[in-house]
Amino acid sequence: MSKFFDPxxxxxxxxxxxxxxxxxxxxxxxxxxxxxxxxxxKGSAFGLAWSFLNPILMLIIYTFVFSxxxxxxxxxxxxxxxxxxxxxxxxGMIVQALFSEVVNRAPSLILSNTxxxxxxxxxxxxxxxxxxxxxxxxxxxxxxxxLIAFILFNGYLSWTVIFIPLIFLPYVILVLGFSxxxxxxxxxxxxVGQTIGIFTTAMMFMSPVFYPVSALPAKYQIWMLLNPLTxxxxxxxxxxxxxxxxDWSGLGIYYLIALMFMWVGYVWxxxxxxxxxxxx
Amino acid sequence: MQMxxxxxxxxxxxxxxxxxxxxxxxxxxxxFVISIIxxxxxxxxxxxxxxxxxxxxxxxxxKRGETVGIIGRNGAGKSxxxxxxxxxxxxSQGEVLVNGKVAALLELGSGFNPEFTGRENxxxxxxxxxxxxxxxDTRFNEILIFSEIGEFIDQPxxxxxxxxxxRLAFSVIAHIDADxxxxxxxxxxxxxxxxxxxxxxxxxxxxxxxxxxxxxxxTSAVLGLCSKxxxxxxxxxxHYFRSxxxxxxxxxxxxxxxxxxxxxxxxxxxxxxKVIKLEEISAIRVKSQLTIGSVPVDNLIRVSSFMSEAKxxxxxxxxxxxxxxxDGFGKRIAEIQGGTTANFCILVKAFKDIKxxxxxxxxxxxxxxxxxAEGTDLTFRNQSISLLANDSAKVSFKFxxxxxxxxxxxxxxxxxxxxxxxxxxxxxxxxxxxFTSLNSRLAHGILGFQNLQISIENLRTxx
Numbered sequence: 001m002s003k004f005f006d007p008x009x010x011x012x013x014x015x016x017x018x019x020x021x022x023x024x025x026x027x028x029x030x031x032x033x034x035x036x037x038x039x040x041x042k043g044s045a046f047g048l049a050w051s052f053l054n055p056i057l058m059l060i061i062y063t064f065v066f067s068x069x070x071x072x073x074x075x076x077x078x079x080x081x082x083x084x085x086x087x088x089x090x091x092g093m094i095v096q097a098l099f100s101e102v103v104n105r106a107p108s109l110i111l112s113n114t115x116x117x118x119x120x121x122x123x124x125x126x127x128x129x130x131x132x133x134x135x136x137x138x139x140x141x142x143x144x145x146x147l148i149a150f151i152l153f154n155g156y157l158s159w160t161v162i163f164i165p166l167i168f169l170p171y172v173i174l175v176l177g178f179s180x181x182x183x184x185x186x187x188x189x190x191x192v193g194q195t196i197g198i199f200t201t202a203m204m205f206m207s208p209v210f211y212p213v214s215a216l217p218a219k220y221q222i223w224m225l226l227n228p229l230t231x232x233x234x235x236x237x238x239x240x241x242x243x244x245x246x247d248w249s250g251l252g253i254y255y256l257i258a259l260m261f262m263w264v265g266y267v268w269x270x271x272x273x274x275x276x277x278x279x280x
Numbered sequence: 281m282q283m284x285x286x287x288x289x290x291x292x293x294x295x296x297x298x299x300x301x302x303x304x305x306x307x308x309x310x311x312f313v314i315s316i317i318x319x320x321x322x323x324x325x326x327x328x329x330x331x332x333x334x335x336x337x338x339x340x341x342x343k344r345g346e347t348v349g350i351i352g353r354n355g356a357g358k359s360x361x362x363x364x365x366x367x368x369x370x371x372s373q374g375e376v377l378v379n380g381k382v383a384a385l386l387e388l389g390s391g392f393n394p395e396f397t398g399r400e401n402x403x404x405x406x407x408x409x410x411x412x413x414x415x416x417d418t419r420f421n422e423i424l425i426f427s428e429i430g431e432f433i434d435q436p437x438x439x440x441x442x443x444x445x446x447r448l449a450f451s452v453i454a455h456i457d458a459d460x461x462x463x464x465x466x467x468x469x470x471x472x473x474x475x476x477x478x479x480x481x482x483x484x485x486x487x488x489x490x491x492x493x494x495x496x497x498x499t500s501a502v503l504g505l506c507s508k509x510x511x512x513x514x515x516x517x518x519h520y521f522r523s524x525x526x527x528x529x530x531x532x533x534x535x536x537x538x539x540x541x542x543x544x545x546x547x548x549x550x551x552x553x554k555v556i557k558l559e560e561i562s563a564i565r566v567k568s569q570l571t572i573g574s575v576p577v578d579n580l581i582r583v584s585s586f587m588s589e590a591k592x593x594x595x596x597x598x599x600x601x602x603x604x605x606x607d608g609f610g611k612r613i614a615e616i617q618g619g620t621t622a623n624f625c626i627l628v629k630a631f632k633d634i635k636x637x638x639x640x641x642x643x644x645x646x647x648x649x650x651x652x653a654e655g656t657d658l659t660f661r662n663q664s665i666s667l668l669a670n671d672s673a674k675v676s677f678k679f680x681x682x683x684x685x686x687x688x689x690x691x692x693x694x695x696x697x698x699x700x701x702x703x704x705x706x707x708x709x710x711x712x713x714x715f716t717s718l719n720s721r722l723a724h725g726i727l728g729f730q731n732l733q734i735s736i737e738n739l740r741t742x743x
Contacts, residue, residue, distance in 0.1 A: 005378045007367025028407045035396065120384070120391035120408055121367050277369045278299070 007121070011270040015259075018125070018266055025123050029130055036134040055142040058093070059149055062086040074212060083153040087146070088237060092209030094142045095233045099175055100200035101135040102128075106179040107186025107193040114280045124273055125266070128179035136172060150240065158243030167239065167246060171232045174258035177265030184272045187279060208233055288379055289460050289491035290342040290365060295374035297360055298336075300329040334360045338374070340510060340521040344459075347482075347492040349502030349524055351531050352512035358495045361512065362386060362464050365493070380459030380491070383409060385449055387464060394438035398429055398448055401437055405449075409456040419455050427451035428474070446470050454481055460491045472688040473711055476648035479505070499528040500726075504647050578721050579618030579683045579728070584714040594707040598634060598667070598695045602627040603712060618683040618717070619730050626675045626693055630667040634697045634706065637667045639675045642692040643682070643715070645726060651689070652682065657699065683728030684717035691715070 022029070041050045063086035074085050109127045116122035143164065151157050186192045207229040213221050224230050231254055238244040302311070307328040315325045335357045342348050350358050363369035365376055366384045391408065392401045402423055406416040424433055427447045429440075437445065447470055453461065461482070470478065482492055482505060496502055502509055502524055509527035511520040513534070520527055586603045603626045604612045616622055626639060640655035654677060656665075667673050691713040696703040722728050 005380075007365070007376055007378060008370050025407075027413055028404070031400070031403060031407065035400065039395065115391055115393070118363065118368050119386045120405075121382075122391070122408060274370045277363070 008274075011125075011273060013267040013270045015263055015266075021123055021125055022129070025126050028123070029126050029133065032126075032130045033133040033137070036130060037137050040134075051138055051141050052145065054138075055090075055094075055145040059086060059090055059145060062089050062093075083149075084241070087150055087153065088212075088241065089210060090142075090146055090149075091236050091240065092207065092233045094139055094146065095171070095229055095236060096204050096207055096209050097142070098135050098139045098171075099203065099229060101138070102132050102175050102179050103182060104196055104200055105131050106182035107196055109179075109183045110187045110276060111190075111193070111280070117276045117280055124276070125180070125269060128176060128183050128269075132172060132176055132179060139168075146240070158240065160239040160243050160245060163239045163246050164236065167232060167235045167251065170251070170255045170258040171228070173255075173262045174228055177258070177262035180262075180265035180269035184269045184276075187276050188272070203227070203229065212237075286379070287344050288341050288377075289344045289346070290379070290493065291377040292341070292361075292365070293339050293375055293377075295338040295361075295364065295376065296336050296372050297334045297357070297364060297369070298372045299332045299334060301332050302329050335364075335371075335512075338512075338519055340519075342491060342493065342508075344379070344491055345486070345489045346508055347486050347494065347506045349506035349509040349527075350493065350495045350512065351497065351499065351502055351509060351527065353514065353535075356512040356514045358512055359386070359464055362462055362493070362495060366462060378460070381409070381457065382460045382462060383453035383456055383458035384462040385446075385453055385464060386462070392437045392445065392449065395436055397436055398427075398433040398440070401448070402433075402452055405452045406456060409453075409458070411456055423451045423455050426454060426477075443470055443474070447474055450474075450478055450481075454485075458490070460493065461485060462493045464495045465497070472646050472690060472714065475646050476644070476690070476711065479648045499531060501647055503528055504649060578719060580718045581616050581618055581681060581684060582716040582718060583614055583616060584716075585614075587712050590709050590712040592707055592709040594695075594705040595697075596707065597632045597697065597704075598628055598630045598637070598706040600626060600693050600695060600707050600709050600712070601629050601672070603691070603693055616681050618681050618720070618728070620681055622679060622681040624677040624679070626677075626695075627672060628667075628675065628695050628707075629672045630669055632669045634667045636697055636699050637665060637673070637706075638696045638698065638703065639673075640692075640694040640696070641677055642694070644690050644692060644711075646688055651726060654679075655694075680730045683722065683730060683732075684715065684720060685722045685724075685726050685728075686717050686720040689715040689717065 037051070038048065041047050044050060046053060063083055066085045066089060067083060074088055106128060109131060110117060110124065113122075113127065116124060116127070147157060147161065182192060182196065206224075207227055208215075208224065213224050213230060213234060216224060231250060235246050235251065239246060311328045314328075318325045338361065350361065352358050360369065362384070363386065364371050365378065366382060366386065367376075367378075368386070391405055393404065396404065399420075402420065403413065403416055406419075407413075411419075424430075427433075427444075427450075429444055429448055432440065432444065437448070440448070450470075482494075486492060486505075492505070494502070494505060506524040508522065509524040511527045511531050511534075513519065520530060583605050588602075592600075603624070605616060606623045606625060607613050608621070608623075624641060626641070628637075628639065630637075638655055638657040638660075640653065640657075642650055642654075643652040645651055656675065665673075690711040692708065692710050693712055694705060694708040696705045696708075698704055720728075
């Protein structure tokens, strides 16, 4: 290896390079994620407690709206308790919220940090990771609240909840891939930032957040599975509510696709970042 | 290109940077769509943009330990070049090789996140330059002291003044073990004390054998600091990389040439290089008209009061208590005209017997260079001016105030014991007073002549 440094050498695109960048910048990622999480509630009286209060309040609202106002029932012929509906919706909302938080912010990640593009040599590839880590922090707290609520409502908790991290991981990997692509596209096409909110809102209704996949006519159910959120939400529900083991083969395929997608996103980002400084 | 060797810091070869300029936004889209279609049908691709060359075919090599100034007019591509060297901007052609760790101060507050506090930004910037958290912990205090930010370090950087911002930025890059410092005109924002401090730091940094690249419009700063300089002349692609003296001279010449050609002042008939002696002209003189004018005194210099908290060092056998300028009636003054008489007084108290005291006064420019350094040492060599313990001395320097170029200057004062080179500094105070020269008649240089009288004689040749 040459001891000289060429500042314009092509950015590495292998997954190994990604791992080494993660290791090298772990301090930076940790600091900036902390900043991001704490910074969100800065100046508010409750501070970090909001990250707990938010999901609790949301859960109370769902419970009230769906069990008292709508008297909704989950699917055909189910004899669920009033609170079960709220739990099921909350699971969907946690998965969907992570997606929309990361994806909504992705197109503006580079745009709002022009300093890091033009004035210092910054490992730009970690910006989507930081935004993901912050969103993940909030998701984990929501999951924690969810588990507590489940115990309070039902008096038990299935041991299968230990698979939650295993189900969440490929989802995080996949959404990261999205984030890299959108972060780069957002720089070159400002329209992406304008339309992304519509896209994530549509995704909320196109995903089985407020209904189970089984509520759809059978011929549409297969299409629904093309939505990357569907499988994760369904698996999540099955380990927590039904106490079933994950669908291992399905999860395996999901891992493969997620990794491939993340790699594509990373390669795209690394390939296009050279042009960022020219258009910002 | 010279042959490669390993003792370089920065090597730039055949570097070009061009931008595509579209006259209307829809041309960008047209270019994108039509070029695809034309390629599809294997037709020559038509361009809807103009190309703007910010840099064209630049090559140079900076050796390790050199300090290089980059000068050029606005828009000559100085900042673009620095950005490419740092790696934040990618070149259209050519390559850059860097040997060593680079720290760059590209623009005011560069790389700071305005929402973060000063402390957080120090850690963030340090991490970007590869320092670990624990390394930064040990350096944090040094950085804080150097920056003089004080308690504001825990405030968000967006609340900082531009001076504070540049102080913080410089302090950070000064403490990250860089081999190469790249500085882009940012220092001009700091006040005179901080500028001098930065210059002192840069000199020490140079002495350790490190490399500095420095962009400036200010040729005197380039001459003061740099051994070599690079002159960029804009998109024509011409660039000169030679000794700082030659390049600065060329730069100034270029500025004037342009002005002269613009105003077409020179009568083409006079443009021969024949030497004409005064006698020849006098001999054929028909009429002359003599105009003598004494130069109006118009150099108002504001004099600050003595800053007792200024930094000092020395053996503490004596202390400088006060200093001021007084007028002919012994009254302290805060303003003085360049060229008029100044009576500069220093009050010193001794804490021990000082047999051969020597008092000194130094006028420094904003780069910290000594312009004038006067002392009592030679003048009073044969007289006993011994100062006893607990006695005080009032020393006055009476002189015609120099005519100063517009800007800020500082005063160092010193009291020492000894004769000639064999001195023990008892108390040396740096930057205890600031002279601010307002509306100077000088357009260049640092000092003007005193009692300057100019006469102009127009000589008419008879045909």
